[in-house]
Amino acid sequence: MSPERATIPVLDLSTARRPYGSFSPEFIGQLRDAAHNVGFFQITGYGAAPGQAEELLGLLRRFFELPLEERMKLDNRLSPHFRGYTRMGTEVTQGKADAREQIDYSPEREPIHNYPAEQPYWLLQGPNLWPDHAMPELKPAAMAWAELMSGVGMELLRGIAVSLGLPEEHFDAPFSDEPAWMGKLVHYVGGVVEAAGDQGVGSHADYGFVTLLLQDDVGGLEVLPPGTTEWATVEPIPGALVVNVGEMLEVATEGYLVATIHRVKAPPPGVDRYSVPFFWSPRLDSVIDAVPLPPELKAQARGLSDDPANPMLASFGLNMLKGRMRAHPDVTERHYPGLMQR
Template sequence: MAAQQEESLLARCAIPIIDLAHIGTDVCPMKSVLRRIGQQLFTALSAKGLAVLVNHGIADEKLKAVYADLDNFCALPEGCQAQYLRNPVSNHGYVKPGMEQFDTTKKELRHSFNITTLSAATMPAQEDVPEFTKHAVPLAQDLTNLSRVVLQALAYAMGVPPSSLLASHSGMLTPEGRNPSTMRLLYYPPVPPEDVGPCNQNDAVHYTRCGAHADYGTFTLLAQDSEGGLEVKLNGSDKWEKVGHLPGAILVQSGEFLAAWTANVLPALVHRVVVPPGEYARARGRHCVAFFCHPDTDAVLPPLPLRAVATPPPPTFTPHTHLTLHNRLLNAAHHLQKRFRETYA
């Protein structure tokens, strides 16, 4: 008898799947395909807050290689890891469990390595993790290029020139540090057995993997393994639903900047990562790679045609007051630093 498939949004075909085949490159995309993808993206993000990209051209082997490198980094002695701790100015570096907190009621189990520049000097040394830079840099370049495709597609759907969105996001992962876009490698370790609470449930240590939040930027590209745990609240809903897994796919999630810029027509997706049920699943780690696409720190986003922001759907989050001034300067640096102060210990 075949194993019963886990109930999830992907299993129910409740998340739009967008095929990027024949798109071309970010530098010279096929305009007809780009327009079709843009409309599909706009419809998906306005209705759901997320979509699934397939045939995006990023090989699964590249993801598995960085997963293995992060495992090797997490196995290093704490003293060795400490030299790579996150720089609060650049946001580059290692974030150990407890440094970043979204759920104050539980202990969050999460290792991450933020990459905001591709300089080899900022990566783990070869003697510590031999192929970290070799694997991370090409993947970061691929995700940057994919972000440029998504930006151009969204521009067509929103009625603004694609070049204007590219211009306002032109500094992604460049060495000048004028754009806070980040590729984040994530490892969620197995859950310690004390989470069960063998004697008194009140004395148990309760864990989660990532508390509920919306991402801060324009959008997020997310690649994940098959271990599960990602849950979302779809637009207009207060119900947590499992996303599920589609091999080789990359998720696109709307962020707070995109929500503010479009007057919440494209709402920020509220999501979390929970500990999956069952002893076997709890004893396994989970890996993913997130690419947070942000505007440049001094970017002024182009005004949108009125038709693109005429009828906002029900909001799924309350926008921060400093992000609600439509068609004015949206300062990415101020917004991001404020949100970092709220989540980093």
């Protein structure tokens, strides 16, 4: 890898396992190198139905072409669970508005009202907001995509476990029963949010385990892996998924795997960009312990790339709640003003 700009590897997930079921050593080697050195890679051959990705991106376009008053029926300020529609320019990264609008969604579950004071992350659980009357086809398509991504995310996590010298089921337990994955349906538009400038999404690392991103052909995603000095562009590959490591895996491996900083540049004025990020994440009450790395890998662990103003937490639920509150201060202020004082 160049010390200036990284190259983003491309892996074929259909080659991950040998005919009798175990992981291919060649694939595991590629996966380890990508997750350790870059923290980002793209995958093909992940099992989407023919046309499924293109259909979902087409539905996004149709939703964001609905009148604003129709989209606002899903206003995320109505949801105490940080779900629904976020207006253009109201999500915040690094304290600055992003030039995007989106729908946030997660598993459809009943809210939890009586939870211990030290477990405020349970407020994240609840129902989604969907355009059931204006566009009833959006929910089933988005949830089918989430089901596919859950399987892909688990397969990658099992491959990552093997790449670390662990049994492939090492990470299964935190994802059993009720994993707290999160999906987004995102529309970027350049030149309409003055405060954002060219920031589609500001530089950040993801707080979960594995992120799977479907992007259209417009581009704009840039990454800055450790040891590099120039942002690298993740060029769109039709139908492929962009994968990156989240903070929970960096914490668990003491920095052997890296949650790489990335950003999205807003498209030029008048150009639309659509993407579907999916965050494969465990149960909200999961606490992630350090994994026992083989000595040769432990010797290459970098330690945590921690920001004192945004510390990584071993509790997934608290890490996720921290991220949601930072991104949506208007929702937090409306529903949980007491949490803002902590």
